[in-house]
Amino acid sequence: MDLPVLLINIDRAIERRQLIEGQAERLGIRLERVQGVDGSKVPPDQWVDADRDLFLKRNGRPLMTGEYGCYKSHLKAFQQLVDSGAPAALIIEDDVALSEDLMLRAQSVAATVRDGCVVKLVNHRTLAFRHLFTTPMGDRIGLSRFGPQGSAACYLLTRGAAQNLLEPLRVQSLPFDMALERVWHHHVPVYTAEESLLEFGDLRSQTFIASRADYKQQKQKGLAKIPTHIFRVKEALLRAFQTLS
Template sequence: MTGELPVLLINIDRAAARRAEIERQALELNIPLQRIAGVDGSLVPQDQWDNVDLDLFRRRNGRPMMAGEYGCYQSHLRAFRHLLASDAPAALVIEDDVNLSIDLVQRARIILEAVPDDCVVKLVNHRTVSFRHRFTSKAGDRIGWSGFGPQGSSACYLVTRKAAERLLRGMARQSLPLDSALERSWDHGVAVYTVERDLVDFGHLRNETLIASRADYRQLKLRGLKKVPTHLFRISEAFRRALHTIAL
């Protein structure tokens, strides 16, 4: 795949320190950024949340949806729409808590030459288990699938134009956090690959969370029998992911 590769930076207005840091890095590395003004979920009353299934989210995740999760999800959908409004065949989507690398854009372009034109390629993850190799780029990056998940993090990934169009349809209604929803190829129909070794790492401002702390998550978690639907969903997801990986 040839052509322009825009780098889309998702950033909300109140994350000014993060924006300043990543723009400093981009300037030093000569990486042009296109800022996507993220949705700050804390500023959107819940009764104005668009295209969400709060009951299904609660059953699937074992807790209520948080404002930051709503904002993150909508922000990435904005990035997809931005790509479709341009002439670019693909985009590199990044969040504002990664550390850029000098060869990131070049390696990303080369990866796009090795994969189909209707896919997502995650370039950083929290975990990759039982990696199954499928492609190798000319730069030596190995690309494939993780047999177990969710892998966590959508802080840096490639998305092609065709994939963005399909994801906007398949992920229109939110019932999971963005990280989990994006990986569900068996649901939205878009192949989601991952690199075996991360192309970037996370910056020092990552710990200043804009969604919720671990204590917030613990406080919201359902207990006892109320958590049964969540356990059943997770077992089902693990089974569907395994079948999907085997079939590829």
């Protein structure tokens, strides 16, 4: 399968783009850039399809400009795949480090799963993994019973999944990686590789979303976080039920 690789990159992330394009050239990987939405350039009063009140309740902190841009950028990648007519694509963020076997392994994943699904190929955690498929290249694909897993830095997206996700994910009330995993909401199968196919690159620390300190500073405390705790417990139960069914 000729698997397009869609690289999400905002205009001011020049160093990241140059680094990953250099890697791609050495490895013979052709990248198609998705011009990312730079949240810092969009005033909050001009945000579109962002439920800021619900985001605050669900996350215990306000929606940040970088998170808004990241979310919109991934939806642009979805639309770009749909418009291209390709059966599937590899979606990557510009902070990953490409590897020699990436395309063979990703194509092997694409040949193993059915249309209409997503396969996360990079995660921060995979807890209580439920194995479903093994690719010809030996990668184990399945479900993580606990989450969120974190990261949407690299995933296989089929065209059918992109079409079916655009409307359910249109309005933002969570960070993109969390929204993507909510199968009980959008009803599109989302699988995960047991082991990540890629590592993160040298420039990952130069974040364009928010630092750990930014997240900590914005967090609500005390009784104000009760709606967030209730939401997270409910999500954990829905996820467990989904992965067992």
